[in-house]
Amino acid sequence: VTGISVNKIKWIRSLHQKKYRDELGLFLVEGEKLVQEALQFTPQTIEFIAHTSDFEFKSSAIESVVISPSELARISSLRSPNKVLAVVKKSNDKINIDSSGLSLALDGIQDPGNFGTILRIADWFGIHDLICSKDTVEIYNPKVVQSSMGAIFRVNVHYENLGDWLKNESRPIYGALLEGKNTYQESLPKDAILLMGNEGNGISKVLIPFITNPLTIPAFGQAESLNVAVATGILVSEFKRK
C-alpha cells in the first residue's frame, strides 16, 4: 500500500501527546533500529507501520504503508525521522517483580533522556525490574522510547507508590545520597534494591526512612553532583562487579 490517509496522519500525530497515548493505549516507536527491535522482541504488539521505500518490510500480519520522506516528517515525533514509524500497543501484562537480584527504584526522574539512559543501563547490566514512583516521566514519552535504544522492550517497568512498595520489601534498600557511606568500601549484596532520586531534589523526604544503606560515590573534585543516569550507572556497576 502506498500513501497514508488524512485520518491515519491525525491518529499518529495524536500519539505525540500523552493524553492520547493514555486514551488509546498506543505509543510510537521510530527509526530503523528501534522498529527492528520491536519486530524482534514484541512483534504481536505492533499495530501499524509506515515506512519509506528504502526500509525493507514485508509481513501480512501487520498493516503497513509505504510513504514519502516528507510524509514521514509530517507524522514523526523526531527532528530527524529515520525511514520508519510504528504504532505499538502498550503492554498490559502485569509481570511480577523479581524478589531476588538487583532491582532499581526511581523516585521522580523527570528528564526523558535520563530515564531512557537508565533503562539502557538496566538492560546492559541485566536488571529485570525498574520500579518508578507515579510522578516519574512516562515510559511511552517518545524521547524515553528513543533514548532507551530498545531497552523498553526488554526491561519491566512498574509505576507504584514507592512507599507502599518499599515497605513490603525484604531486600536491603540502598539509597544514593550525598552523605552516605563510601560505595567503594561497601560489600554490596546480590539481592538488593537501589533507590535513585529526582534530578534536582534527590530522594523524597518520605522515602528516606526506608533506606537501610545510604550510599555515596566519593568526590575528588568540586562538582556538587553527578548526573542521575551517570550515578545510576556507577552504582549499578559497583553492585555487578563483585
Place this chain on the structure above:
Amino acid sequence: VTGISVNKIKWIRSLHQKKYRDELGLFLVEGEKLVQEALQFTPQTIEFIAHTSDFEFKSSAIESVVISPSELARISSLRSPNKVLAVVKKSNDKINIDSSGLSLALDGIQDPGNFGTILRIADWFGIHDLICSKDTVEIYNPKVVQSSMGAIFRVNVHYENLGDWLKNESRPIYGALLEGKNTYQESLPKDAILLMGNEGNGISKVLIPFITNPLTIPAFGQAESLNVAVATGILVSEFKRK
C-alpha cells in the same frame, strides 16, 4: 540600569549561534546557579549581565541591566529562562595539559548533553584535562554550558588533533571498546589517558592503533551499548576507586 537596548538584544541573540560566538569570542551563561559559579570562579571574564529584579546583583566592575521576565525570554537560549543571563569572554589561556594523573580524551562526541555530562564527571572525579578531537561539539554551545552544571569553569578543555597529541604521550592509553579486557579485572594505574569514542561510531579507526589497553565494561543483559557519558562515568570511577 533598567531596560535593554535593541542593539544589546541583537548582540546577545547573535551568541545563540556558533558563528558569532567564534567571531566575538563570547558565549552565554544562564540561570541563577551557573552565573553565580561564573562570578565565583571566573569573574574577570564576565562582560555583561542582564537579570530580573528578583536576582540580587551589585558590582561596579560588571555592566548590568535589570530586565523584565519577558525581555529575558527574548534574549535567552533556554526554554525556561531563570532570572539571569551573562555574556562571558571565552578563555584564551593556553594551559598546559597535566602529564600525570588521569586525563580524558574524547573522540567526536556530538551530543551537547553528553558532553556537558562528561564535563561534570571530570569535575566530580578531579580530572583536570579533557582533550577533545576537533570535531567534538563546541564547549560554548549553550546546551553544553548548561548541562555541565558549572564544570566548564573548572575543567580545562583542549581541542587537538588527537592522533598528533596521543603520539607524543608517554602515559598508557586506555580505550573504551566493545571487545576490550574486562575492566573489573584490570589493575588500573594512577597515570593514564582514557579515550572515549563517538556516540554511534565509537573510536575512529585512525586512533585505534594508539590504544595500549582496550577496556570493556562487562555486559550482563542484552543492550548493545551504554550511553557514552554513562560508560565514561563507570570507567573513570574504576580508575579512581583504587
